[in-house]
Amino acid sequence: MAPGPSLVPMNVAALRPSPSLRGLVSSPHRGLVEGATLVALYGVYELIRGGGNASLSLAQSHTDSIVSIERHFHIFGERALQNAAHAVPALPSLLGVAYVVLHFVGTTAFLVWMYRKHRDRFAFVRNTLIAATAIGLSIYVLYPAAPPRLAGLGFVDTVTNGAHLNLSSNLLGSVYNPYAAVPSLHFGYALIVGVAVAAFARRRVIRIAGALYPAVMLIVIVATGNHFFFDALAGGVVVGAGYLIARLVSSRATQPSPGADMESVVLPSAERFNARRFRPAEHALDVAA
Structure with a gap:
């Protein structure tokens, strides 16, 4: 008797890039922000x-x-x-x-x-x-x-x-x-x-x-x-x-960020099995096992 569907967690954080700090600022104003930041620093x-x-x-x-x-x-x-x-x-x-x-x-x-x-x-x-x-x-x-x-x-x-x-003047000093x-x-x-x-x-x-x-x-x-x-x-x-x-x-x-950026997708084993039905060789090996 075939086992019932089981829940298999799959981390998909790696499937999408983590947000970049450069993306926090819109492109039209990014140059001004970069310049102002460097001047302030x-x-x-x-x-x-x-x-x-x-x-x-x-x-x-x-x-x-x-x-x-x-x-x-x-x-x-x-x-x-x-x-x-x-x-x-x-x-x-x-x-x-x-x-x-x-x-x-x-x-x-x-x-x-x-x-x-x-x-x-x-x-x-x-x-x-x-x-x-x-x-x-x-x-x-x-x-x-x-x-x-x-x-x-x-x-x-x-x-x-x-x-x-004069680098030692009152103004520059x-x-x-x-x-x-x-x-x-x-x-x-x-x-x-x-x-x-x-x-x-x-x-x-x-x-x-x-x-x-x-x-x-x-x-x-x-x-x-x-x-x-x-x-x-x-x-x-x-x-x-x-x-x-x-x-x-x-x-x-460039690494996946933890917490909110980490998600799990739960897929039944049966659905995963059906997803491979168009690959006959792998399907036959799975049944034989």
Whole structure:
């Protein structure tokens, strides 16, 4: 005697994609929301970054440790690079302007380009940038370090002398932390921009420019007396950590969400049997069993 129909639960959560965070905002206004969110986050970043109250002596002691590490590994060449840059007429002024403009205008232009041309990859790049920034902020608080121009090592403040922008003025000093040198997010952001442009741009010349961009930024931040090579290395490590966090967020976003998104459909065994009636071979095996 054939057994009666039994209830077999079947999870169908995998049959439909889980909702994406990007879908929470309608397409016509998504760009405005993304832009407003990034501006707000950057404002918070500047407030936290500028709120550091570390003493110069503590920041310089950390910088002395950085210099000792570089000398141990024979990479303390920042002063030689700055001297070489100052030997070229008008180059110091150009580098001072580039230090200010590339970081802000370049990163903003890159995000706009990513959103318009590669929107499917924008969220991942944005998350990498946000995660790296958050890690960098925590390090600024825990490990304040003076830049080369404030370390008493004979470096020239190229931004002030060349670009005529005093980062320690009363106006900028309220939102600028002079002891937030490690990690260098100037280099970290440039690394994100460069890798993404080199990977996603269609024109070869733009891909090459993207690949060179981090190297250009490295020269800018070192030749202006604002960062050591160690700071740039720390910026790269922070970006790597931000990338891993973004991957984790992305993988979780694609998984079926629990609770309301999990459903069970109950199907009688008899209905499942009838659904296979058009497959004679499998039907015969089922009867024989």
